[in-house]
Amino acid sequence: MDFVIAVDGPAASGKGTVAVGLGRRFALPVLDTGLLYRAVGVGVVRIGGDLDDEGFAARVASGLDAGALEDPAFRTRAAGEAASRVAVHPAVRQALKDFQRMFALQKGGAILDGRDIGTVIAPEAPAKLFVTASPEVRAQRRWKQLQAEGTTYQEVLADIHKRDERDSGRAAAPLVRAEDAVLLDTSQMTIDEAADAARRIVEAARARWEASSRPG
Numbered sequence: 001m002d003f004v005i006a007v008d009g010p011a012a013s014g015k016g017t018v019a020v021g022l023g024r025r026f027a028l029p030v031l032d033t034g035l036l037y038r039a040v041g042v043g044v045v046r047i048g049g050d051l052d053d054e055g056f057a058a059r060v061a062s063g064l065d066a067g068a069l070e071d072p073a074f075r076t077r078a079a080g081e082a083a084s085r086v087a088v089h090p091a092v093r094q095a096l097k098d099f100q101r102m103f104a105l106q107k108g109g110a111i112l113d114g115r116d117i118g119t120v121i122a123p124e125a126p127a128k129l130f131v132t133a134s135p136e137v138r139a140q141r142r143w144k145q146l147q148a149e150g151t152t153y154q155e156v157l158a159d160i161h162k163r164d165e166r167d168s169g170r171a172a173a174p175l176v177r178a179e180d181a182v183l184l185d186t187s188q189m190t191i192d193e194a195a196d197a198a199r200r201i202v203e204a205a206r207a208r209w210e211a212s213s214r215p216g
């Protein structure tokens with residue numbers, strides 16, 4: 001595996017922004033793995049399926065066009081909710097695994113952000129971050145992004161609590177910090193400060209990785 005950065009954390013923790021910033025700094029491609037689960041959730045709903053039907057959701061996941069993740073419908077609150085419901089199914093996670101693994105193993109390295117990158121998808125990643133923030137701060141950030149939907153802050157906060165519970169409580173690849181992931185709490189940070197802190201953590205990991213992969 002080349003230089004892979006695993007960025008995990010709960011909803012709206014800032015991990016997406018951190019991952020994109022790292023992508024620029026290290027000139028690495030970034031995969032937002034949440035979009036895969038969002039695409040499956042939206043796909044199931046669009047064809048009138050049941051999000052709790054594992055077999056159905058897994059078939060949608062197997063047929064997913066991972067090259068077409070730019071649909072704005074994947075960014076909505078409903079898509080986030082649908083994503084976390086299909087994400088509890090082991091067969092869905094399995095169907096999405098190969099694509100994520102291939103992305104991680106590409107020549108030159110890669111960055112993946114999600115919930116289980118450092119624990120399941122790329123446990124051997126040389127750099128791992130666990131990005132978090134308090135539920136209130138995360139709800140505030142998500143609420144600002146969702147203004148166009150006319151949602152209230154209280155609704156978004158309730159969503160965040162529900163999503164945390166579902167993501168952390170599920171049996172299949174729950175959201176947990178990998179033992180060797182560096183914790184980055186962005187509650188008191190601006191976006192730039194979080195990106196900066198992440199950059200420093202990864203620069204240190206990269207120096208260690210380079211030293212250890214040097215021949216002799």
Ligand code: C5P
Nearest residue numbers: 011033034035037083084087114115116
């Ligand atoms: O990160 P994002 O909010 O887009 O993820 C949507 C949902 O997809 C999460 O709440 C989680 O349930 C699921 N997910 C996951 N594993 C990942 C990425 C996302 O279970 N690697």
